[in-house]
Amino acid sequence: MARRCVLDWSQVQIFLGLAEAGSLSRAVGLLGQSQPTLSRQLSALEASLGQSLFERHPRGLSLTAAGQALLPAARRMREGAQELSMALAAREKSLAGTVRITASEIVCCYFLPEFLAQMRLDHPEIQLELVASDEVENLLERSADIALRMVRPEQGMLVARKLADWPLGLYAHRRYLARHGVPTVATMGQHQWLGYDRSDQLLRGFAAAGFPVTREFFGLRSDSQVAIWEAMRAGCGIAVGLQRAAARDPDLQQVLPEMPIPPLPLWLTAHRELRDTPRLRLVFEALAAWALASP
Structure with a gap:
């Protein structure tokens, strides 16, 4: 049974580069690889084919009969790759x-x-x-x-x-405020706060504002911002959120506006x-x- 070999495009590129350069040293600039690397790749290519593709001599490389037979097909493969590249480039001009x-x-x-x-x-x-x-x-x-x-x-x-x-703000639902009252700086520790679980972003933010708190300050914790926001809208407590998100719900009220919160x-x-x-x-x-x- 004849030996079946499958070449990938990188191997064909090396073969063409060496064939057209005529030497390992001249192929270095053409292929962008070092001479020892090209030498190893050529040896590996010939070993995979079970045939010698080049004759080595002091002036460089010359194609063997097997290499001459492979050259036309390799050039057609390069032309096909160039056509494929052009087709892809043309497609990228489309919005699809x-x-x-x-x-x-x-x-x-x-x-x-x-x-x-x-x-x-x-x-x-x-x-x-x-x-x-x-x-x-x-x-x-x-x-x-x-x-x-x-x-x-x-x-x-x-x-x-x-x-x-x-801009950000602190918000609570009107139902929560009707039950617990509007928080002040003096009473904020008596209220229910919603915060993150693993993230320390709110801990750092409260500390930077001059109100250092621990993780336990937030009685309901989740790293999902949507879950925290919806829990606040359900009346679970006070949460930090975007002012433009709060503006969409007339039942939300901003609290503690005197607390400085840098915008996002x-x-x-x-x-x-x-x-x-x-x-x-x-x-x-x-x-x-x-x-x-x-x-």
């Missing part, structure tokens, strides 16, 4: 395709649905994926294409645009190379316009 967006649970649940509905009406050819997560998704690893985050990204390969500062910065982020894809650029700019225009 998927855009994956990530944002916090609060933003995904209470703000983005209106934007997503409008995008689906305006551009049905763009499929949207939404990652509702309070974790920082890694855009460099393509966990998402575009991110709305409350922290500025540090990676140099990312494009970031600050959209706004979203809203950053729009994408990988720098992805901004060159028309559908991603369109969604990126649409998100920026939505965030700036939304009340």
Whole structure:
């Protein structure tokens, strides 16, 4: 039975580079690899084929009969790869395709649905994926294409645009206030507070405001911002939240306005190379316009 060999594209590229350069040293610049590395890869390629492809001599390399037979097919393979690359590039000029967006649970649940509905009406050819997560998704690893985050990204390969500062406040439902009264700085320890479980963000925030508290200060704890917000709306206690989210519910009342709470910065982020894809650029700019225009 004849021996069946399967070559991958990287091996074909090495073969073509060596055949056209005529020596290992000249192929170094063409293929971007060191001479010892190319020598090892050539030996491995010939071993996998069970045939010698090149004759080694002081002036460099020359093709054997087996190498001459392989050369035309390898060149056709390169032409096919170039055609494929061009076809993919042409497709990327179209808006059709998927855009994956990530944002916090609060933003995904209470703000983005209106934007997503409008995008689906305006551009049905763009499929949207939404990652509702309070974790920082890694855009460099393509966990998402575009991110709305409350922290500025540090990676140099990312494009970031600050959209706004979203003010925060302390809120309670009117039912809770009717039962327990409106809190003051003097009585805040007598009230029911809602906070995070594993995150120490609120502990640090209270301490920075001059009100150091322990984890036990928050009688109901969850790392889900939506769960905490909905528990507050159900009358469970007092919670920190976005003023624009509270403005949507007339039964919510801001309390302790004298407590200083820094606003949350809203950053729009994408990988720098992805901004060159028309559908991603369109969604990126649409998100920026939505965030700036939304009340």
